[in-house]
Amino acid sequence: MIKRERYKIAYVSSVDPSDATQSSGVYFFQKKSMQEYIGDIETLGPIHTSSIELLRKFLKKLFKNSPKKYDLSHSVLISKIYGCIFSRKIKNDKYDLIFGDRASTEMAYIKTHTPIIYSTDATFNAIHDYYAVFSNLARVSIFEGNKIEQTILKRASAIICASKWASDSVIQKYKINPQKVFILPRGANLGTVPERKQALDKKNNICKLLFVGTDWKRKGGEIAYEAFLVLKKMKIKVHFTIIGCSPPINNPDVTIIPNINKNFEQERQIYDKILRETSFLLLPTREECFGIIFAESSAYGIPSIATNTGGVSSAVVNEKTGLLLPISSRGKEYAMLIKDLFVDKEKYNKFRQSSRDYYEKYLNWDSWSRKLKIIIDEKILYH
Numbered sequence: 001m002i003k004r005e006r007y008k009i010a011y012v013s014s015v016d017p018s019d020a021t022q023s024s025g026v027y028f029f030q031k032k033s034m035q036e037y038i039g040d041i042e043t044l045g046p047i048h049t050s051s052i053e054l055l056r057k058f059l060k061k062l063f064k065n066s067p068k069k070y071d072l073s074h075s076v077l078i079s080k081i082y083g084c085i086f087s088r089k090i091k092n093d094k095y096d097l098i099f100g101d102r103a104s105t106e107m108a109y110i111k112t113h114t115p116i117i118y119s120t121d122a123t124f125n126a127i128h129d130y131y132a133v134f135s136n137l138a139r140v141s142i143f144e145g146n147k148i149e150q151t152i153l154k155r156a157s158a159i160i161c162a163s164k165w166a167s168d169s170v171i172q173k174y175k176i177n178p179q180k181v182f183i184l185p186r187g188a189n190l191g192t193v194p195e196r197k198q199a200l201d202k203k204n205n206i207c208k209l210l211f212v213g214t215d216w217k218r219k220g221g222e223i224a225y226e227a228f229l230v231l232k233k234m235k236i237k238v239h240f241t242i243i244g245c246s247p248p249i250n251n252p253d254v255t256i257i258p259n260i261n262k263n264f265e266q267e268r269q270i271y272d273k274i275l276r277e278t279s280f281l282l283l284p285t286r287e288e289c290f291g292i293i294f295a296e297s298s299a300y301g302i303p304s305i306a307t308n309t310g311g312v313s314s315a316v317v318n319e320k321t322g323l324l325l326p327i328s329s330r331g332k333e334y335a336m337l338i339k340d341l342f343v344d345k346e347k348y349n350k351f352r353q354s355s356r357d358y359y360e361k362y363l364n365w366d367s368w369s370r371k372l373k374i375i376i377d378e379k380i381l382y383h
Contacts, residue, residue, distance in 0.1 A: 056072055186315075
């Protein structure tokens with residue numbers, strides 16, 4: 001492959017990357033940034049085909065009465081159908097590179113000699129028996145999930161991991177050459193980002209907590225609410241905003257916004273206003289590959305208070321951009337740390353500045369794409 005100023009890249013996805021609601025907006029903002037810094041991106045998707053839908057229905061029916069689950073997102077048969085579809089799409093065009101994010105099933109069986117870049121925030125091995133949805137799987141499903149993962153990891157010329165947690169799994173569990181594995185934290189999925197001075201110019205007497213997540217239980221919502229109640233008992237002026245779900249809470253100091261659709265300007269403005277006023281992101285998540293919301297909070301100079309689990313420690317630097325607690329911690333522990341940090345304004349402002357620093361250096365898509373361009377020029381070129 002010849003080094004170019006701009007590369008022609010096939011972006012493999014079974015969904016529509018232009019939809020900012022897909023995958024928390026990762027595909028949309030990632031593709032936009034790649035277009036600006038790396039080359040001309042052509043999307044090979046979304047894919048809607050009756051053969052895949054029929055196969056999904058058949059497999060669902062086949063395992064309907066089984067005590068173990070079958071993971072449809074990691075089916076070898078479905079992966080091979082995707083392989084045929086994308087192979088045909090790629091065949092008639094001359095691409096310099098093929099790229100996919102969290103698309104192991106879509107990419108594993110593509111027939112091509114073109115270099116593949118595979119980007120991910122987790123491996124199948126890492127999420128199996130970690131995420132509840134990937135637990136209690138049938139033996140055949142575990143085999144197929146690892147088979148697909150191993151296939152794409154071996155075929156890829158470069159593997160871009162969002163966290164050290166994901167990178168460790170790639171190298172240690174799948175025995176992949178570390179020289180083709182790179183850690184690039186993901187960026188904030190924001191249409192507009194406040195200037196540094198605006199982001200850091202907050203004077204809140206009220207401790208404003210923000211929880212963001214569609215799954216109240218998985219994201220540790222109950223623990224976050226416990227922390228809010230403990231802070232109230234401590235006589236701290238506190239407000240709790242919940243975005244993305246509707247827990248059964250009736251409290252005058254709690255605001256619940258069931259959904260914000262970033263495809264609409266009016267809703268993006270609501271989200272921007274909330275972030276500008278937030279004191280802490282509070283996310284005692286139980287299962288997390290990375291957490292784009294941590295990057296978005298950092299863009300606004302918001303310290304994150306979260307769980308040290310999965311890939312979170314690559315998005316939140318403990319004791320610098322936020323505080324990470326053990327998975328066993330409850331609301332009281334979170335509340336104590338929030339109180340101590342909030343009342344110590346000098347320390348709190350240092351955390352805010354460090355959060356914004358980390359966003360500017362790492363947690364933005366421009367930085368991600370520029371680093372990926374260097375990997376392409378210096379590593380894949382000579383692969």
